[in-house]
Amino acid sequence: MKDSIKKSLLEEAAKCVRCGACKSACPTFDVLRREPSSPRGRVSLIEARLRGVEGMKDAYVKHIKECTLCGSCLSACPKGVNVPQLVLGARCSQSEDELIPSVFPLAAKNLLGAEGLAPALVKTVMKAAGKLQGVFLKGAGSGEGLVTRFSLPFVGDGRLLPELPEVFFLDRPDISAMKDVKKGATSRVGFFVGCGINYILPSIGEATIKALDSSGATVAVPAEQVCCGMPALSSGDVQAAKELALRNIEAFEKLELDYIVTSCATCGHALKSVFKDVLSGEGIEIRQKAEAFASKVRDITELLTKELNYEAKGERKEGTVTYHDPCHLKKYQGITEEPRELLAKSGHVFKGMKNPCKCCGLGGGLIFTNYELSMKIAEKKAMSIKASGADIVATACPGCIIQLKDACHRYGVDAKVVHVVELL
Amino acid sequence: MLTSAAIKELKKAVGNENVSFSKEDAICYSYDALASPYLPDCVVFPVSAIDVSSVLKAANRFGFPVVPRGGGSGFSGGSLPVEGGVVLSTERMGRIVEIDKKNFTAEVEPGVITADLQDEAERQGLFYPPDPTSVKFSTIGGNIAECAGGPRAVKYGVTKDYVLGLEVVLPTGAIILTGGKKTMKGVVGYDLTKLMVGSEGTLGIVTKAYLKLLPLPEARRTMLVEFLDIESAARTAEAIIASGIIPSMLEFIDGVSLKSVAEYIGTQSSAGAALLVETDGRKECVEKDSIEIKKISAENKAYSFKDASTKNEVRDLWSLRRAISPSLNKLKPTKLNEDVVVPRSELVSLVRGLEKISEKRNVLIASFGHAGDGNIHVNVMVDKKNAGEFERGMEAVKDVFALALSLGGAISGEHGIGITKAPYIAMELSADAIEAMTAIKKALDPNGILNPGKIFPGRAGLKFHS
Numbered sequence: 001m002k003d004s005i006k007k008s009l010l011e012e013a014a015k016c017v018r019c020g021a022c023k024s025a026c027p028t029f030d031v032l033r034r035e036p037s038s039p040r041g042r043v044s045l046i047e048a049r050l051r052g053v054e055g056m057k058d059a060y061v062k063h064i065k066e067c068t069l070c071g072s073c074l075s076a077c078p079k080g081v082n083v084p085q086l087v088l089g090a091r092c093s094q095s096e097d098e099l100i101p102s103v104f105p106l107a108a109k110n111l112l113g114a115e116g117l118a119p120a121l122v123k124t125v126m127k128a129a130g131k132l133q134g135v136f137l138k139g140a141g142s143g144e145g146l147v148t149r150f151s152l153p154f155v156g157d158g159r160l161l162p163e164l165p166e167v168f169f170l171d172r173p174d175i176s177a178m179k180d181v182k183k184g185a186t187s188r189v190g191f192f193v194g195c196g197i198n199y200i201l202p203s204i205g206e207a208t209i210k211a212l213d214s215s216g217a218t219v220a221v222p223a224e225q226v227c228c229g230m231p232a233l234s235s236g237d238v239q240a241a242k243e244l245a246l247r248n249i250e251a252f253e254k255l256e257l258d259y260i261v262t263s264c265a266t267c268g269h270a271l272k273s274v275f276k277d278v279l280s281g282e283g284i285e286i287r288q289k290a291e292a293f294a295s296k297v298r299d300i301t302e303l304l305t306k307e308l309n310y311e312a313k314g315e316r317k318e319g320t321v322t323y324h325d326p327c328h329l330k331k332y333q334g335i336t337e338e339p340r341e342l343l344a345k346s347g348h349v350f351k352g353m354k355n356p357c358k359c360c361g362l363g364g365g366l367i368f369t370n371y372e373l374s375m376k377i378a379e380k381k382a383m384s385i386k387a388s389g390a391d392i393v394a395t396a397c398p399g400c401i402i403q404l405k406d407a408c409h410r411y412g413v414d415a416k417v418v419h420v421v422e423l424l
Numbered sequence: 425m426l427t428s429a430a431i432k433e434l435k436k437a438v439g440n441e442n443v444s445f446s447k448e449d450a451i452c453y454s455y456d457a458l459a460s461p462y463l464p465d466c467v468v469f470p471v472s473a474i475d476v477s478s479v480l481k482a483a484n485r486f487g488f489p490v491v492p493r494g495g496g497s498g499f500s501g502g503s504l505p506v507e508g509g510v511v512l513s514t515e516r517m518g519r520i521v522e523i524d525k526k527n528f529t530a531e532v533e534p535g536v537i538t539a540d541l542q543d544e545a546e547r548q549g550l551f552y553p554p555d556p557t558s559v560k561f562s563t564i565g566g567n568i569a570e571c572a573g574g575p576r577a578v579k580y581g582v583t584k585d586y587v588l589g590l591e592v593v594l595p596t597g598a599i600i601l602t603g604g605k606k607t608m609k610g611v612v613g614y615d616l617t618k619l620m621v622g623s624e625g626t627l628g629i630v631t632k633a634y635l636k637l638l639p640l641p642e643a644r645r646t647m648l649v650e651f652l653d654i655e656s657a658a659r660t661a662e663a664i665i666a667s668g669i670i671p672s673m674l675e676f677i678d679g680v681s682l683k684s685v686a687e688y689i690g691t692q693s694s695a696g697a698a699l700l701v702e703t704d705g706r707k708e709c710v711e712k713d714s715i716e717i718k719k720i721s722a723e724n725k726a727y728s729f730k731d732a733s734t735k736n737e738v739r740d741l742w743s744l745r746r747a748i749s750p751s752l753n754k755l756k757p758t759k760l761n762e763d764v765v766v767p768r769s770e771l772v773s774l775v776r777g778l779e780k781i782s783e784k785r786n787v788l789i790a791s792f793g794h795a796g797d798g799n800i801h802v803n804v805m806v807d808k809k810n811a812g813e814f815e816r817g818m819e820a821v822k823d824v825f826a827l828a829l830s831l832g833g834a835i836s837g838e839h840g841i842g843i844t845k846a847p848y849i850a851m852e853l854s855a856d857a858i859e860a861m862t863a864i865k866k867a868l869d870p871n872g873i874l875n876p877g878k879i880f881p882g883r884a885g886l887k888f889h890s
Binding site: 016017020021034045054055056063 | 452
């Protein structure tokens with residue numbers, strides 16, 4: 001690890017006074033109830049390792065992997081210690097030694113890290129998965145998603161997987177035709193689709209474009225866009241995250257857009273902040289480009305309410321709705337009221353849930369590295385949804401949607417899971 | 425260091441998987457909120473009184489220290505393994521066994537997080553009042569060991585007032601029951617319950633607590649009153665209580681803290697002191713009390729009065745109180761956090777005395793805390809990078825203790841002695857009193873295996889202060 005990075009991580013860790021306040025906010029500590037699985041524990045372990053304390057092995061890697069990077073600890077900490085940044089730093093430093101294969105399953109890491117670098121490979125894998133899903137998986141009965149027909153390695157019994165589309169969103173002729181915006185159009189919006197929508201939940205993409213259309217925006221979907229890089233970064237691959245950021249900036253900057261919109265909370269955080277962070281060591285020209293790009297990025301709920309003055313038709317609709325705050329939207333972008341404002345306009349009756357901003361358990365790669373723990377965290381969320389009594393749970397992140405669908409199915413909660421824009 | 429025979433015995437006591445020798449666990453169980461780490465030789469995770477008893481019997485047989493640990497949120501070092509040995513974590517003992525709605529009692533294991541008990545009680549219309557600031561991450565076991573207090577003490581008392589009885593494992597391994605499980609009275613023999621509460625994990629390990637609950641108050645109301653000077657604030661606090669109202673909280677904030685917090689949240693404050701007052705009870709009473717408090721405040725030269733009734737307004741007022749700590753952190757990196765207590769009539773003398781100490785020792789002192797019960801959190805703010813500042817801060821701390829004692833108070837109201845205040849207990853306790861205490865310790869823990877190096881002056885305390 002570079003000395004300058006090590007120094008900045010050590011300075012961040014040194015801010016921690018070990019008060020323990022973060023423990024009350026952490027989703028992994030909440031279900032595991034052991035000190036090393038708390039933010040304070042992680043900071044202590046990372047600090048010890050940076051200081052060269054010897055003798056830490058598997059348990060260290062396990063605890064660094066457990067963090068969902070949800071950022072809940074940030075608001076609980078009186079000293080403002082950036083624990084997610086420390087965990088990311090620790091994961092990145094792991095890539096340089098022999099521990100990386102155990103930090104993330106090697107295959108998943110290569111696949112995710114290299115996504116934008118070898119899009120053809122990812123497409124091939126996802127297509128093969130689409131073709132084979134009928135062999136290994138069957139309908140869940142609820143009409144949504146697929147469950148395993150028999151026990152599969154890496155998948156887990158009874159796990160609800162989303163049904164993959166036959167054609168990916170970005171490959172559809174109607175979408176690939178939208179590669180530019182007409183000259184002189186007002187509210188020129190570029191749509192950053194993201195992997196979750198492209199490969200798994202294209203209906204969110206459709207709903208996004210529909211809502212933008214009805215608000216008078218002109219929409220382009222640049223074909224050269226690639227993964228936002230968050231999966232790569234979460235697994236410790238900064239280099240891949242950097243290259244993906246550059247390719248995305250290039251794909252959008254030539255269109256002279258007013259806004260760049262995403263319907264994925266995680267992509268939104270990457271586009272607004274992470275691109276700038278990973279490119280902060282580059283030359284002034286690249287940094288300025290990253291800054292200009294970031295200043296145009298809006299979450300779909302933010303764009304519709306704040307910039308485009310979205311108006312609803314106002315008709316009453318069947319079914320009550322509750323809302324789950326994605327960590328990457330609330331804790332990293334500070335967006336909480338906008339999606340609720342849209343839901344109020346959707347025509348559904350709103351019912352709040354307890355702890356709406358508690359992490360769903362998917363993030364930080366936990367879904368890949370520790371499915372069992374990820375589901376234990378999700379169980380609490382499923383119970384909050386159940387207790388709310390709502391028929392529909394809306395959120396604003398494809399990742400959360402995949403997780404909440406699986407959790408509701410697993411824990412017998414009868415609620416439909418959708419993106420906010422799908423209710424407009 | 426533990427011998428292989430001792431390790432074998434520990435593994436037999438709690439099971440292989442519940443004894444950890446990993447470096448990772450040693451690091452994570454080496455600290456509490458004092459941030460002064462001492463590495464243990466191993467960490468054990470018992471699940472029952474029998475497990476705990478077996479660990480303590482092994483400790484006596486092989487002569488290693490055992491240090492009980494709950495949430496690790498103490499400020500005085502009570503859960504630190506200052507002489508190495510075994511940290512005994514209560515994290516696996518986290519069940520709320522019963523909430524009895526007929527008798528208004530609860531039976532809980534020591535690892536229960538206090539806020540979780542409060543939530544569960546509230547769901548059933550009941551109330552567990554003790555509310556240390558760490559309520560969301562400290563445990564009942566730790567609260568009992570330290571006799572934790574909190575803002576509500578002015579009306580509701582502290583942890584010891586809610587402990588009806590305990591299942592305790594004595595240092596020798598004997599499992600005893602003290603007090604009653606569901607009875608509000610009981611005078612049979614010595615009151616070992618009260619002896620255990622606040623004994624800082626040196627006389628026994630609580631494996632089950634039988635607690636008293638109250639009915640949940642129907643309504644609550646929070647008010648923030650600001651004053652130009654502390655005399656007006658103190659007079660208001662006295663007048664409120666003299667009028668017959670016992671607020672559920674009566675918090676004092678000094679001018680240094682107010683200025684610091686105002687800068688932190690981007691506003692300005694010219695107030696010299698403020699009171700954060702909360703009343704609870706029947707709706708009509710709360711309404712009447714708040715009108716009376718407003719009147720008393722006006723009579724005592726309050727220049728601002730904010731009354732919160734909605735949840736959001738209450739949250740906003742409390743966010744100010746909660747922002748004090750982080751805002752002080754911006755001023756200086758190290759906070760020597762003391763919690764002296766004085767009779768509440770001496771509040772003004774205490775704050776005026778603190779100003780003098782601050783001047784004399786040339787260190788910044790911010791104070792805030794529980795005006796209602798005279799327990800004030802005195803924060804001596806220092807930067808170790810400035811030559812001599814830490815040392816001057818430690819001198820100031822000693823002055824603060826002397827001041828509190830001269831006003832008829834005590835050197836610690838709720839944080840405990842642990843290792844931080846061990847060198848100072850003789851300032852408050854007579855030699856005979858200390859001898860009586862050490863005699864009790866020796867009688868219960870003849871081999872000195874349970875949480876050694878705490879409360880009484882010894883090596884750890886000296887090391888911490890050097």
